[in-house]
Amino acid sequence: MLQIRELVFDAWGRRFFDEASVSLPKDAKVGLVGRNGAGKSTLFKLILGQLTIGGGEISLPKAARIGSVDQEHPATPVSLLDTVLEADVERAGLLAELETAPPERMGEIYARLIEIDADRAPSRAAEILSGLGFSNADLARPMAEFSGGWRMRVALAAALFAEPDLLLLDEPTNYLDLEGALWLEARLRKYPHSAVIISHDREILNNSCDHILYLNQGKLELYTGGYDSFEAQRSEKLRLQEATRAKIEAQRAHMQAFVDRFRYKASKATQAQSRLKMIAKLPPISAVLREHTADFVLPSPDRPLAPPLLRVEGGSVGYGGPPILKNLNLRLDVDDRIGLLGVNGAGKSTFAKLVAGALNLDEGELVRSPRMRAGWFHQHQIEALDPDDTPLDIIRRILPEETEAKRRSRLAQFGLGHEKVETKVANLSGGERARLLLNLVAMEAPHLLILDEPTNHLDIDSRRALLDALNDYEGAVILITHDRSLMELVADRLWLAADGTITPFDGDMEDYARYVLERARAAARAPTQVAAPPPPPKPEPVKRAKVPSGPARRRAEAAEAALAKATETLARIDAALTDPDIFAKNPAKAADLGRQRDAAQAALAKAEAEWLEAAEAYEAIRES
Known part of the structure; x- marks a missing residue:
C-alpha cells in the first residue's frame, strides 16, 4: 500500500531519516513506534506532503485517499451529524449534484449512491459518534457548542467515517477517555483499509495492530504482530546482534594476536599477511546501543497512618449549582489502589479535587486523616506551567533552602540532565514536562497519590518506568487514565463514576471493556434524536356552506x-x-x-x- 524508498530528510539541524525504506502491506494496521523526538509525526507530514523530502521516494497507489486528524474541527453552525456526513466528499457531492442534475444524469447518481451505501451513512455516522462519547441528543447540536476537546473527537469521527485508503492517526487516545479508547481499539480492528497509528498505548498496539513499524536512528523496520511480539522479536534480534558481534570480535582478536606475534618472523610472514586480509574482510557489527529511560522517583511515606485515609458518607459535591456527584458512600484505606472509571463529564476530576482538598462537600460527611499528605497530578498542570520558567527556577521555589548542587542533582534523578535544567518550559517536550511534574508531586512522600491522566505525554518506556515506580510505591493510589495496560497493572479495585455518583465496579478491566462496548452498541441501535423533516401539514378543511350536493x-x-x-x-x-x-x-x-x-x-x-x-x-x- 505505502512504499518508502531510501527516504532522506534533514531539518532543524539534524537528520531524521537516513535512506530509510519500508513497504507496508495492503489493508495492514500498523503501529508506528519510537522514542519521543525520533520523527514519527515528521513522517506523517512527509506522507501528507506537508514537508518536502530531501531524497528518496514516498509512493501510494494512484487515486488513493489519505485521511488524518491534524487539528480540532472548527466551531461552525453546522450540526454534529451533518459535519461528519460531509467528510464523505463523494456522497456529499452526489447529493448536491442531485438537486440540479438533468434527468438523464439522475439514474447514474442514484446508482452510485446505492453502490457506496449512501442510505446507511447517517446510521453509520451516528454509531461512530456514539462510540466516541456523543449522545443522540448531541447529533443535532451545532459544532460551535462543543469545546475544543470534543471537536477533536469530531475530527476523529469524520476521519473514521470517510474511510480513506490510508488513515494516519497521531496519538488518537490522548483526547479520549478510557471508554473512547476501548471503542476505538475495537473499531480499528475492523477498519477496512490501511491505517498507521502513532501510539504509546500498548493495548491499542497489541489488540488493533497487525504490524509494528519501528523508527530508530533514521531507519524504519517493519515487524509482524502486535507490540508484545515486536518487543520479543526486537530483543532476540539485539541478542543475536550482540552474540555475533562478540564472536567476530573474538575472531578478530585471535587473528590479530597471531599477526602481532609472527608478522616479522620470515617463516610466518605469509600466514600473518593472510590473516591481515581476513581481518579486513570481517563485517563490521556495531555495538548494541541500549536506550536508557530514567526512573521515576516516587518515595513512599515514612510511616503509615491509621485507616481509613478518607471516608465519605452521604456526600454531594458540585460547583455552587446542582451537584455533580451525590450519594457518595466510599472509604479509602492506606494501601488501596483504586482505578476510577467513567466517561468524560461523569465527575472523575471533580472527585479527584474533593479527595485532594480542592473542593468541599455541599452535603454529607467527609472524614480525612489529619496527617495525610496527598500528591495530586492532573494534566492541566502541564498547560498551566509558565513557558518562560526553567526546571531549575521551579525547583528553586520548591526547595529554597537546598544548595544549587542538590537541586541539580534532584532534577537529574527526575531524568532531566544538565542540558535540560536551564531550558525554558516552552522548549521542553510534553513528556519532559509531565516527568518533571510527576516527580515534583511525589517529592514529599505523600500518603496518597491522585493521578489524573498521567501518561498522556509519556512514551512506552516512560510508561513502563512509571508502572514500576507505582508498584514500588507503598502509599494509596487513585488512578484516572485511558491507558488500559497501566490501569490493569496498578489498580486492584475499580470504582465507576456514572449516573451522578461513584460506586464500586464489580469486575475487572475485561468485564468493563465488555460493558463499554455493549453500551456503545445499544446507543448506536437507539433511534437518533435528529428530527426528520416533518410531514406536510394537512390542509385546513374547506368550509362549505350548506348547498345542494353536486x-x-x-x-x-x-x-x-x-x-x-x-x-x-x-x-x-x-x-x-x-x-x-x-x-x-x-x-x-x-x-x-x-x-x-x-x-x-x-x-x-x-x-x-x-x-x-x-x-x-x-x-x-x-x-x-
Whole structure:
C-alpha cells in the first residue's frame, strides 16, 4: 500500500531519516513506534506532503485517499451529524449534484449512491459518534457548542467515517477517555483499509495492530504482530546482534594476536599477511546501543497512618449549582489502589479535587486523616506551567533552602540532565514536562497519590518506568487514565463514576471493556434524536356552506381525502427511514423505502394540485 524508498530528510539541524525504506502491506494496521523526538509525526507530514523530502521516494497507489486528524474541527453552525456526513466528499457531492442534475444524469447518481451505501451513512455516522462519547441528543447540536476537546473527537469521527485508503492517526487516545479508547481499539480492528497509528498505548498496539513499524536512528523496520511480539522479536534480534558481534570480535582478536606475534618472523610472514586480509574482510557489527529511560522517583511515606485515609458518607459535591456527584458512600484505606472509571463529564476530576482538598462537600460527611499528605497530578498542570520558567527556577521555589548542587542533582534523578535544567518550559517536550511534574508531586512522600491522566505525554518506556515506580510505591493510589495496560497493572479495585455518583465496579478491566462496548452498541441501535423533516401539514378543511350536493362538491371532498392519504403515506415512510436499524440490517429495504418516498412525494404534489383545483372550482360554483 505505502512504499518508502531510501527516504532522506534533514531539518532543524539534524537528520531524521537516513535512506530509510519500508513497504507496508495492503489493508495492514500498523503501529508506528519510537522514542519521543525520533520523527514519527515528521513522517506523517512527509506522507501528507506537508514537508518536502530531501531524497528518496514516498509512493501510494494512484487515486488513493489519505485521511488524518491534524487539528480540532472548527466551531461552525453546522450540526454534529451533518459535519461528519460531509467528510464523505463523494456522497456529499452526489447529493448536491442531485438537486440540479438533468434527468438523464439522475439514474447514474442514484446508482452510485446505492453502490457506496449512501442510505446507511447517517446510521453509520451516528454509531461512530456514539462510540466516541456523543449522545443522540448531541447529533443535532451545532459544532460551535462543543469545546475544543470534543471537536477533536469530531475530527476523529469524520476521519473514521470517510474511510480513506490510508488513515494516519497521531496519538488518537490522548483526547479520549478510557471508554473512547476501548471503542476505538475495537473499531480499528475492523477498519477496512490501511491505517498507521502513532501510539504509546500498548493495548491499542497489541489488540488493533497487525504490524509494528519501528523508527530508530533514521531507519524504519517493519515487524509482524502486535507490540508484545515486536518487543520479543526486537530483543532476540539485539541478542543475536550482540552474540555475533562478540564472536567476530573474538575472531578478530585471535587473528590479530597471531599477526602481532609472527608478522616479522620470515617463516610466518605469509600466514600473518593472510590473516591481515581476513581481518579486513570481517563485517563490521556495531555495538548494541541500549536506550536508557530514567526512573521515576516516587518515595513512599515514612510511616503509615491509621485507616481509613478518607471516608465519605452521604456526600454531594458540585460547583455552587446542582451537584455533580451525590450519594457518595466510599472509604479509602492506606494501601488501596483504586482505578476510577467513567466517561468524560461523569465527575472523575471533580472527585479527584474533593479527595485532594480542592473542593468541599455541599452535603454529607467527609472524614480525612489529619496527617495525610496527598500528591495530586492532573494534566492541566502541564498547560498551566509558565513557558518562560526553567526546571531549575521551579525547583528553586520548591526547595529554597537546598544548595544549587542538590537541586541539580534532584532534577537529574527526575531524568532531566544538565542540558535540560536551564531550558525554558516552552522548549521542553510534553513528556519532559509531565516527568518533571510527576516527580515534583511525589517529592514529599505523600500518603496518597491522585493521578489524573498521567501518561498522556509519556512514551512506552516512560510508561513502563512509571508502572514500576507505582508498584514500588507503598502509599494509596487513585488512578484516572485511558491507558488500559497501566490501569490493569496498578489498580486492584475499580470504582465507576456514572449516573451522578461513584460506586464500586464489580469486575475487572475485561468485564468493563465488555460493558463499554455493549453500551456503545445499544446507543448506536437507539433511534437518533435528529428530527426528520416533518410531514406536510394537512390542509385546513374547506368550509362549505350548506348547498345542494353536486359533482363539484364530491370532487373536492375526494381530492381532500386523497391529499390526506398521500400525506399519511409520506409520514409513514419518513418514520420508517428514521430507524437506523433498517440501514444496518436491511439496506435493500432501506433503498426500496427511499424509492417509495420519491413516489409518495410526487403523489402528494399531484394530490395537492388536484385538491387546489377542485376546491377553487367548488368555491366558484358556491359564489356564483
